[in-house]
Amino acid sequence: MYLYSFRLISLCSFKGGEEKCRRAWAQICEISRTEFHKVYQRLGVHLEEKGESFYNPYIPGVIEGLTKQGLVEESQGARVIFIEGINIPLIVVKSDGGFNYASTDLAALWYRLNEEKAEWIIYVTDVGQQQHFDMVFKAAKRAGWLPQGDNYPKASHVGFGLVLGEDGKRFRTRNTEVVRLVDLLDEAKNRSKAALIERGKGEEWTEEEIESTADAVGYGAVKYADLKNNRLTNYTFNFDQMLNDKGNTAFYLLYAHARxxxxxxxxxxxxxxxxxxxxxxxxxxxxxxxxxxxxxxxxxxxxxxxxxxxxxxxxxxxxxxxxxxxxxxxxxxxxxxxxxxx
Structure with missing residues (x-):
């Protein structure tokens, strides 16, 4: 939720330049950054942060360069790039003169290719954004940023499906809120810890050993439950199945590793x-x-x-x-x- 929120706010605030909007945007970013970092620490994830606002200064130059190449055209007051085989254009400047997702994504792609010299750029979002990124990549190929075919440098979109509850609907809490990852990790760890104590490990191991093992088993179970499914398909999330010591689960793999x-x-x-x-x-x-x-x-x-x-x-x-x-x-x-x- 935070990612989508500060993406929208950053685009509005920087266009209008209102100090009030900028302060609100910065505060939301900091709150998001603090909470996300807690989750990243648990999962051993290390990020080099470059938010969407980082690319804002590059947008005008990128649009100007594409315009000089003859790729950008006027259409109903907006400036767009027409993509062969797709019946809607890629809007790069809105009719009110503002920038949008495509503007930022093109600027980010240009920066990664020209400044960071990336060889393979992988975008991970839900499958619903497949067409958007397909259009961005095709525009980049028309501009000569990316080669035709599957040669390097290249850009790929990695789409993923939904996580469903046992009712077949989007995975939510009982009061219909979307389940937060931090709560999911807490529940997995707590269940793992309870299982260890039930097996008598509480009498054999120190509290530190119990905690570290519960971390490894619980977090590993969540990771594996997500990774073992084909990323393009929806899958049903079930705690009992995820922590089962039989079948295709992290617990089963960890048991073999322990042996x-x-x-x-x-x-x-x-x-x-x-x-x-x-x-x-x-x-x-x-x-x-x-x-x-x-x-x-x-x-x-x-x-x-x-x-x-x-x-x-x-x-x-x-x-x-x-x-x-x-x-x-x-x-x-x-x-x-x-x-x-x-």
Missing amino acids: ICSIIRRSGKDVEEVKNKGTLVLEHKDERDLGLHLLQFAEVVEEACTNLLPNVVCDYLYNLSEIFSKFYSNPECKVKDVAMKL
Whole structure:
């Protein structure tokens, strides 16, 4: 909500230049920045901030340059760029002389390409803005900023679907408000902490260990629940399913990871040393299945990056966890014995 709010206010305030509007805009930005930073800290996100107002000084020059190239035309009092194959124009200057989303997005794209020398610019918004960015990118190609085809530098739009509640409607609280991410993280952590205490960890671990584990499991569960779905489709959010220790969940992957760490710890060996000096013999079918799946990792990462689909990596990791669990549980593979003899 804040992002959309200060986007609109920044455009209005800088056009009118009213000091009252500027102060209100700055206050909203600071409140938003403070609250967002709390969430970013939890998720380990680091940002280099350049809000939309940063690009305002570049807009007139960019529009002028596009006009000199013959791309900008008059239409019903506005200045627009016509895009082939699309029956509506890209409005870059409104009929009242003001700028809009397209003005800012074109200026930002110009800056990123010419000042920051970006090779691949990825825009992440909801799927409803697909046509808008498609028009911006096509205008940039007409201007010669971007090459034709899929060569570098390039710009891509990454759309995402809606998060739905179990009623099939947009995920909201009981009083119909949109669920805030910070509240979602709090709930996930609290449920994870309760599950740990229920399993008796409260008696074995310190409070600090309980808190850090609840953070890792709870936040990881939220991240994975979002990333494992194809970003273009809507999906239903369910806390119980998200924190389940069976099936395609973060909890299941973390459990497999803990088992692997246990094997390494119990072996008492330096893994890098073993990798450099050891000999790998895959005799059993479960061993070969695990080895062959591991060899696919590079291809999966390349596919995910090329198509901008994180769920491809999630699918791979879930399948890897299943194959590893089968391998680990097979008495013929003797994982525990091998761990002790490494």
